[in-house]
Amino acid sequence: MASKSSFTPDEWARIVASPMVAGMAITAAEPSGLWSLLKESMSSGWALLEAKKDANANPLVKAVADDIADPATRDAVRHSFQERFKGSEFSAAKQKAIDELRAVAGILDTKAPEDAPAFKAWLKHVAQEAAEAGREGGFLGFGGVAVSDAEKATLAEIDGALSGGGTPAGIAET
Structure with missing residues (x-):
């Protein structure tokens, strides 16, 4: 099983x-009101808390x-x-986030192949939770849809980025 020591400090x-990046991709897909923005932004933090408490979570x-509780890690x-x-312009943030998730998938595939599928599935779950956190298209939290078409498309892009992997910067293909 992979651990922090399996990765360089930058990779770690x-x-x-990556959970925050997954949430950011969703938020950037279709920026909505302040309340939805806050809910979507906080969802990745909640996902980390849930994973911390989950005895069955992937190692x-x-x-x-x-x-993430370590101040040195938070600074890194x-x-x-x-x-x-x-x-980055906000309009470019979604694509940069997708590209970063693709790079993270490559790091996981290279350095932690046994843990990569479960970790990527968790990141997809984090993105789904972010998409469902705020209602889109309503007024003051009323009406609208739970997951907008733009968010659905972004979820598909995230799935593709995590499923396809790729070669991240700094890791040579063999």
Whole structure:
């Protein structure tokens, strides 16, 4: 089973940030009101808390959920996140997030092949939870739909990015 020591510090920061990146992709797919934005943004944090409490969680998911409490890890995640998204227009954030999830999938496939399927499934779950967190198209929380067409399309893109994997920056193909 993979653990923090299976990855370089940069790779680990990207893996730990990946639940937030999945939520960000959904939020950027169709920005809505402040309340929906807050709910969608908070959903990845809730997913980490749930994983931390879940005795049956995949060990790598649990390691991510546990390690996010470490201030050094949070700083590394913040730095990694800023490095990848700094200066991005909001309209480009969704594609950058999808690309980052594709890179994370490649890291997982290369460094943690036994844990990769369960971790990727968890990231898809995090994205689905973010999509369902806020209603889209309503007024003041009334009406609208639970998951918009744009969010459904983004969920499909996330699925493709995580399923297809890829070669992340810094890892050579063999």
